[in-house]
Amino acid sequence: MLRQSKVFRDNQTVQERIMDSNDLERERGITILSKNTAITYKGTKINIIDTPGHSDFGGEVERVLNMVDGVLLLVDAVEGPMPQTRFVLKKALALGHRVIVVVNKVDRPAARPDYVINMTFELFLELEASDEQCDFQVIYASGLKGQAGLEPDALGNDLEPLFEAVLRCIPEPRVQIDAPLQMLITNLDYDEHKGRIGIGRVNAGTLTKGEVKICKPDEADRVGKVSEIFVFENFAKVPAVKVVAGDICAFAGINDVMIGETVADKANGVPLPSIKVEEPTVKMSFSVNTSPFSGQEGKFVTSRNLRDRLYRELERNLAMKVEDGETAETFIVSGRGTLHITILIENMRREGYEFMVGPPRVIHKVLNGKKLEPYEDAIVEVPEQYVGAAVDLLGKRRGQMLDMQASELGNTILKYRLPTRGLLGIRNSLLSASRGTAILNTVFHGYEEFVGDISTREQGSLVAFETGQTTSYALCSCQERGQLFLDPGVEVYKGQIVGIHQRPGDLSINVCKKKAATNIRSNKEQTVVLDAPQDFSLDDCVEYIEEDELVEVTPVSVRMCKNPRMARRGGR
Structure with missing residues (x-):
């Protein structure tokens, strides 16, 4: 549509998915x-x-x-x-x-x-x-x-x-051009020279440069001054003198404007209803990095840096909430789902932040004395030979089958309704059970009655016994205990999770042990054959960890470790 509207020059190089600029x-x-x-x-x-x-x-x-x-x-x-x-x-x-x-x-x-x-x-x-x-x-x-x-x-x-x-x-905008100005702010942008830029649609009247009223229902009004106005033409912001009702525009000059506020006529301005979004369903703890490797790879490492960044996220991300945690160095971040929060984590680590996050936990509600928890509808598309494994896995997570039908592409589509808790960490298990062929999509359904305990992980973790550098000699014997995450020559610290135990319960292993030196010369060193380590992404790590574990996030590395605070309380 953009190309046929002559947005680009005939000889201009245009990248794929130009709207997905992030x-x-x-x-x-x-x-x-x-x-x-x-x-x-x-x-x-x-x-x-x-x-x-x-x-x-x-x-x-x-x-x-x-x-x-x-x-x-x-x-x-x-x-x-x-x-x-x-x-x-x-x-x-x-x-x-x-x-x-x-x-x-x-x-x-x-x-x-x-x-x-x-x-x-x-x-x-x-x-x-x-x-x-x-x-x-x-x-x-x-x-x-x-x-x-x-x-x-x-x-x-x-x-x-x-x-x-x-x-x-599509009908034309139903607006009142001759009425007093009303414009609801629905998005924010930032420019190094112009500062904060408010974006929205003019619902009534005409927006021009000069003083306006910033208002919101049930809050005190304040006065601001619009210094520049832009309209969107083709793929750029174009300066404008005025914008009439019905058009979408951006403006600069009011550096404290927020999403959900109304820019209104200074004399006769009336606020529009503020934007309401659905409540978060999942929360995670963010805290200062306390591992032995803290401060080595990040640029922003203090609790003040972490607090400022999280509360700045609230200016644009209406569906997210941030609260103070149990300590001054801990914050509770709530979002729509695990993906919603992990995108924030990935953005922060790319900006130079270093911190730790805890496992995702669902947000419960109490209604009429009953404890409620969020439920989601899961749609799983899986080849026919792996249907049994998928059904067994979803059943263990307290899922209720709503529908099962064969698709014309040779796969089977399963529709389940299950607690959000049951979906935590299920993606990797589902991919393993289906040899990487399953496709999982979820949609929030609503709150229903709490169903009790759900086992989301059957295997324990392999935990580093001491701080040091991994060796081929040590990894060769340790790989018999489960699936490892590391190659030789990687720095690890005591308490770091280095693999998945093949049995329930955690096991401490020494991945830094060196081969003892002897005075016997050998013409040929013993050949060590190592399995390929399992590569965990940030999303995989967040899905994997349990209550007594943390993910250490830095601009360079993503590591998992046991929570020392939980260990002192007598955790597993």
Whole structure:
């Protein structure tokens, strides 16, 4: 759409997934942050907002859906609507937005557009869409070729049918141009020269440079001054003198503006309802690094550095909460899910922070004297020969099967409802049980009654016996005890987790032992054959650890260790 709107020069090099500009988004292939741009088609300006699809980043979706009048629902012509599609679509339908369904990749050999449309219609019915919303326009497209059409076997030479559908089906903004100014802040940006930049849609009136009122329901008003105004054209911010109601814009000059506040007319300003997002379901502890290797690899290592960074995250991340922990050096961070928090951890370590995090724990509620916990719907796609292993694993995690059906691609789709606690650490177990072939998607369902204890890990940890450097000689004998994480020549410290024990319970091992020197000369040293170490990513480490374990995060390394504070209390 951007290319056909002449956003780029004819000879300009354009990278893939240009809207996913964040490094983590490109590496993981997912959208984490909502971003907006605008194109012009036949004299009409069309604002486009790209939202995440994963429910862990639902806070991004909930705050930007207030800025739009309609949505394009992108559906794969082979796979159909994905489980994560349900969350975003449910929010859009609840706001009464019209939906255009775009069936993409219809040129793939295995494309089945009729089946996909039926599945999408059933999803609309499940989400209680209105009769008007269920009568959605369907556009068939091949995004890679830049073609679209009203029939799957009759695509045009460009995306004109899609542009025409947007103009025809998406209503114009319903705003009051002559009313006093009202603009809800839904996003923040930062510029080294201009400072904080507020982004939102002008709901009423006209935004111009000068003094405005900053207000929020049930809070005291204050006055600020807008120094610069920008509108989004093509793929850049363009300076503007004024912005009328209905358009999305950005402004600079008010360095304390926050998401959810209203920029209003100084004399007659009335605040808009603030943005409300769903409550967090998972929490993790962040603390200062206390390992023997602390301070060697990070730039920001103190509790003050950690506190400032976490509370600065709250300015943009509405779905996250930060609270003080048991000690002055500990903070409790709550989010929508484990992925939501691990993205923050990865961003912080890339910025130079060094700290420790504890295992994820679910957030319970008490209602009418009953203890409730969060539940999620899990959709697992697995080859037929591994269905038994997947069912057994989900059953142990207190999962209840909702549905099981065979897909046309030769796999079996399992639908389960289980406590969020049961999902902690399940991804690696599921991949091991299915030889790396299982695909897991989860969607938050709601709070239900607490079901008791759930065993999430059957094996213990291999723990370093002393501080030193690993040797091939020591690792050769230690690998008989389980799966190791390290190569020879790596510095370790006492209490560091260096592998997975093959039995329940932890085992201390000496991975730094050197071969005793003798006065007997040998023409040939004994050949040591080592198994390849298991490579754990940050997400894997967070999923692996239990209550008495921590993950040490630095810009260079990610290590796991036993929690010395738990050991002093008599932990395992």
